[in-house]
Structures are given as C-alpha cells and as structure tokens.
Amino acid sequence: MTATKGLEGVVAATSSISSIIDDTLTYVGYDIDDLAENATFEEVVFLLWHRRLPNAVELEDLRIQLANNAEVPSQVIDHLKAYPSDKVHPMAALRTAVSYLGLFDEEADVQTSDANYRKAIRIQAKIPTIVTAFSRIRKGLEPIAPRKDLGLAANFLYMLSGKEPDKVAVEAFDKALVLHADHELNASTFTARVCVATLSDIYSGITAAIGALKGPLHGGANEQVMKMLTEIGSIENVEPYIREKLANKEKIMGFGHRVYRNGDPRAKHLREMSEKLTKLTGKSKWYEISVKIEQIVTSEKNLPANVDFYSASVYDSLGIDHDLFTLVFATSRTSGWLAHILEQYENNRLIRPRAEYIGPSKQVYIPLEKR
C-alpha cells in the first residue's frame, strides 16, 4: 500500500453535482460563467439539490420556504450571546451555533429523504441569520429578524447592517454566493461526506464541514488575503512585500489550487466585481494592490489567483468585517455541502480508506517499571 500525500488525484466518489474538467467548472453541467452572469443564488440552490433549474413557481416556492424558515430558536440567539465573542473566531462561533441549532430540530435524527430535504431548507435558511446575529451581538447590537419579502442575499445584508441594501450590493453579493456554492470534492465537502457516510446526521455533517472550511489553506484564505492587503497598505509596498514572502518560501494567500492548473474560472468574475465595487466605494486601492500582487505572483511562480483572492476586496467593499469573510463563503457553500450530503445518503457506503503504516514494527512490550 502506497499513500498519495493529500490524496492528490485520487477519485474518491461519484457525483452528479459539480465537475472540474480541464479547468472548467460546471454545476450540473452548466458552466459557471453562464450561471455567474444569469442565475440567482436561489436558482443555484435548487439546481444543486434537484439537478435541474427551477421554473418560476418552483423558484418562488423555494424563496418562500427559505424566508419562512430563516428565524432561529431564541435559545440559539441566547447561546450566541454567551460566547466570549472578543476572543473567538466567528467561524468557531458558527461551527458551535450550527451544532447547537441541531439540538432544537426534532427531525435531526430522522433519516428519510423527505426529512433530510426539510432539514436542508432549514439549515440553509438559518445560517445567514446566525452569521449576522453573531456579528451584531459582538458589537453590542441586537440581532435583526429576517424579512419574509427578501431573497437570501438581500436578507443577509439587511440583517447585517439593519439597512435596506442597495441593488448593486445585493446583486454583487448574490453573484459571490453563486460563485462559491459548490466545488466538487473540496476539503470541506469531502469532510461532510465522510461524516454522514457513517449515517450520522446532517447537522454533524455541516458542523464538520464548517470546521474544515475554517482553515487558511481552504476557505479561511479570503480573510488572510485582506490581512495581507492591509499589511501592504500601498501600491509601492507590494513589490518588496511579495518578493520577500516568495524569497522566504512563504505562501501568498489566494493563489494556487490543487485542481486548477491554468487558473480558477471564478477568479475573473470576482476580479471584475472588485474593480467595479472598489471604485464605487472609494476603495480602488485594494483592487490596484491586488492586481499588482497577481502580476508578480503569476510571473514569478506561475500561480494563478483562486476564488479567495479577489473575493476579499469584494466583501470589504460591501462593508463586511474581515473576519466574517469565511462565513460568507460558508453561507454559500452550505448549499453545496447539503447537496453532497443528500447525494451521499442516496447511495451510501462508509468512507474508510487505508493508511500506509510508516511507524516502527516488531516492538516488544516493556513493563512500566523498566521504562
């Protein structure tokens, strides 16, 4: 038995949800470029969960179901209020709150496909409420209840700020959600599938996935990108900062990818959005610094930007706190995690690979008093 480090190139599941072939990303066969330009997040959620686009009635029905299920039990809000919010990362708060939320779902351990679908709606609907409530609570503000007349993107921005979001912001946020919704067998989705393949419940699968997304090699990279942009601070500092990092063999956050070789197709959409939104908000500096970083890293290391790179300046332009960036990713990716969890349940087999043992062998037990 020979291990493949990081399971690179290992095909670990069949799936009909999304694919990456020759650097092209599709959701159920629809090119991400097509969806980014034309689809709303709710349409993508329906597509991932049903493997077809909804008609107008089905889409409105899903929007209503998500809106009707967006409130969270008061115990969850009280729980969020008890977190040491000045000390914990918001991803840890989200992970804990989603696990806690599961305690109030009477169907949490009911494993029929109808019950699993109902739970998928509830989880997708409630995550924006949890994220925005935590954000407000830690600032000493009261959470804002979700509105039934808004779509998921608009509701998220409304609950975050308490103000009716403008059309440009809602459209940009919705597009970001479309771009992040699913991505084949990435680390967090694989984690979710491994978890539920033991026939554990959906809340456990989503909680595990949030834990995996939190890391800076995966979803946590978008926050690190903003940290880097802030440290660089001005266009003149880009060159020395990046060259020093590369010379020290440090990773530049937001670059590289396990699967894409010639670039992440989502990055160009986020680059365009970053250019437009940073200009509108008087924060063009972040876009210009980002472009310069990209030029250097691409020419020096031949590493293209990934989805996390330009999403940082996009979220900053939308007024989102930097340590909430990965929670925005989680809000969107929950749709993909849920699609994969439902797919795993439909055709389940325990996921249990092997390890290549490289430790000592033929050891003889030494009694405690002789050690």
Ligand SMILES: CC(=O)SCCNC(=O)CCNC(=O)[C@H](O)C(C)(C)COP(=O)(O)OP(=O)(O)OC[C@H]1O[C@@H](n2cnc3c(N)ncnc32)[C@H](O)[C@@H]1OP(=O)(O)O
């Ligand atoms: C949504 C997402 O999860 S997208 C990815 C988000 N993560 C990041 O942006 C973090 C930065 N990027 C990385 O750490 C990596 O490119 C990953 C984790 C995305 C992919 O990792 P892997 O496929 O395991 O590649 P690995 O880390 O082995 O890198 C291969 C080589 O490229 C280099 N490399 C990879 N990414 C980077 C980077 N961002 N900056 C500098 N060098 C890099 C590595 O140092 C390594 O060089 P070496 O062969 O000389 O040692």
Ligand SMILES: O=C([O-])CC(=O)C(=O)O
């Ligand atoms: O696929 C991956 O390894 C990481 C990624 O880009 C994603 O999850 O969107």
